[in-house]
Amino acid sequence: MQGADKAFPVSWDMFHRDARALAWRLAAIGGFSAIVAVTRGGLAPAAVVARELGIRVVETVGVGSYHEENERGEVQVLKPLTETILARPSAEVLIIDDLVDTGATAKVVRDMLPKAHFATIYAKPQGLPMVDTFITEVSQDTWIFFPWDTGLSFQAPIGRPDARPEGRRRRSL
Ligand SMILES: O=P(O)(O)OC[C@H]1O[C@H](OP(=O)(O)OP(=O)(O)O)[C@H](O)[C@@H]1O
Ligand code: HPA
Ligand SMILES: [Mg+2]
Numbered sequence: 001m002q003g004a005d006k007a008f009p010v011s012w013d014m015f016h017r018d019a020r021a022l023a024w025r026l027a028a029i030g031g032f033s034a035i036v037a038v039t040r041g042g043l044a045p046a047a048v049v050a051r052e053l054g055i056r057v058v059e060t061v062g063v064g065s066y067h068e069e070n071e072r073g074e075v076q077v078l079k080p081l082t083e084t085i086l087a088r089p090s091a092e093v094l095i096i097d098d099l100v101d102t103g104a105t106a107k108v109v110r111d112m113l114p115k116a117h118f119a120t121i122y123a124k125p126q127g128l129p130m131v132d133t134f135i136t137e138v139s140q141d142t143w144i145f146f147p148w149d150t151g152l153s154f155q156a157p158i159g160r161p162d163a164r165p166e167g168r169r170r171r172s173l
Helices: 012-029 043-053 104-112 125-130
Strands: 006-009 034-039 058-068 071-079 093-100 117-123 142-145
Touching (some): 034 043, 117 125
8 A cells, every 4th residue: 555656646725626526526415414524534625525515513533553564454443433423314424534545444434324425535446335425536556645744845857766856965067
């Protein structure tokens, strides 16, 4: 997973545009009265979708997994759903995450609320059966770099992939 061949960097602008596109799709489906954000990656898209759909009941579910040699381990629930959500009709609950990759996280969360709608901005093929609505599919060997995990940095030219930043030293012309 983290050794993925291709990089798909996402800027804040791209992320906001794609989160809004997700909100448009979800608005067309309608009928949602509460949102569950899968922390932490689901927090930012959930904020955008909640604003667009006018939903003010926003909850979290916290999941984590051990990573060994770049492989995802067992997914564990670190912060369960509250009664506020469990007491509602689950078909009205919208679960939001940033992406599905293997689908392991989505499966664990879906099992808590089987009738809820599971939406992500990005999806990889292996996770597709776990997601009801998504915006952009990327290949399984692609790693998505989110704006909250990245910053501006030197990029080697395509024709000189081993090139390194020169720092303060400048080559004389
Ligand atoms: O489909 P999967 O293979 O389960 O991968 C997708 C999950 O992985 C990432 O979360 P991560 O567990 O890295 O934690 P984070 O949201 O706190 O960054 C991402 O935000 C999804 O929740
Ligand atoms: O492609 C990804 N990007 C960021 N986090 C992730 N967690 C699983 N897959 C990914
Ligand atoms: Mg996550």
